[in-house]
Amino acid sequence: MANWKILVNQNITLPTLFARTMPTTQAEENYLKAIFTIVEKEAGPALTNAIATVMQTSAASVTDMLKRLSDKQLITYEKYRGVQLTEAGNRVATALIRKHRLWEVFLVDKLGFAWDEVHVLAEQLEHVQGNDLVTRLDAFLGHPKFDPHGDPIPDAEGRWTFRKQAPLATLQPGDRGVVTGVDDHSAAFLQYLDQLGLTLGAEIELLERFPYDQSVRVRTGDGRELTLSDKVTHNLFVKT
Ligand SMILES: [Zn+2]
Structure with a gap:
């Protein structure tokens, strides 16, 4: 003081x-x-x-x-x-x-x-x-x-x-984006993304959405195909 x-x-x-x-x-x-x-x-x-x-x-x-x-x-x-x-x-x-x-x-x-x-x-x-x-x-x-x-x-x-970004969940099949951020900051989520090889700057293309549980199949910039849950797509931000 x-x-x-x-x-x-x-x-x-x-x-x-x-x-x-x-x-x-x-x-x-x-x-x-x-x-x-x-x-x-x-x-x-x-x-x-x-x-x-x-x-x-x-x-x-x-x-x-x-x-x-x-x-x-x-x-x-x-x-x-x-x-x-x-x-x-x-x-x-x-x-x-x-x-x-x-x-x-x-x-x-x-x-x-x-x-x-x-x-x-x-x-x-x-x-x-x-x-x-x-x-x-x-x-x-x-x-x-x-x-x-x-x-x-x-x-x-x-x-x-601020930049324009939206949850991955809002993308339609055929849309591409770049991972720009997360909404869930928990260590558990970030570690899971690491396991999936999804870090900031990763390119992602939404291939298909399954109506049953809204999970999606995506292709990453390095050519891998992943299935992501509805929860993940709501907590991952992408810039299109
Ligand atoms: Zn912090």
């Missing part, structure tokens, strides 16, 4: 994304990230129960935290209506996601981790403070726009690069 005051008094300009009103604890940051994700997914306020599920805690603990975040003006919170991030809260969440995804790129590209191993490590690394660290990491990696799971990395100004 004291350090922060010194910064403010000296009027040091911080990069836009890191301009904060008050320092946040790791727990607060995780809540902000959870709220960001829920609001994005639901396209509306995050309800206490939804936050409790993501944070794996009780609704009562969520309520306590929401009060703290609201006192810090990081969220707006109306009982029964849910939670929205304020501009400051949004900045903190975006900065965290940026750090998380940059670390994931680093771990996969530079340290040789598999894509199913890096999320847990990045959950810790994202809380390491230091704007200069993130700036240098970003430059070192060549300013990547997507993480190892195909998710967009916001830039230093908080801008996102």
Whole structure:
């Protein structure tokens, strides 16, 4: 807290994304990230129960935290209506996601981790403070726009690069696409994709869909034919 005051008094300009009103604890940051994700997914306020599920805690603990975040003006919170991030809260969440995804790129590209191993490590690394660290990491990696799971990395100004992608399930027989991301980030799913030889950038052609269970037969860029379940095709994104 004291350090922060010194910064403010000296009027040091911080990069836009890191301009904060008050320092946040790791727990607060995780809540902000959870709220960001829920609001994005639901396209509306995050309800206490939804936050409790993501944070794996009780609704009562969520309520306590929401009060703290609201006192810090990081969220707006109306009982029964849910939670929205304020501009400051949004900045903190975006900065965290940026750090998380940059670390994931680093771990996969530079340290040789598999894509199913890096999320847990990045959950810790994202809380390491230091704007200069993130700036240098970003430059070192060549300013990547997507993480190892195909998710967009916001830039230093908080801008996102979105691309047109759709679940493989939406393709019709004869359609071709390139694997660009996953909706299910679980290690189990990522390991399964590894086993199938389906990684980001893999070419795929949908050959046939079986009406019985909506599973599909596909041909990969290297000429292999695979049968994929309905669940897999809904969790795999392709760009056509
Ligand atoms: Zn992750």
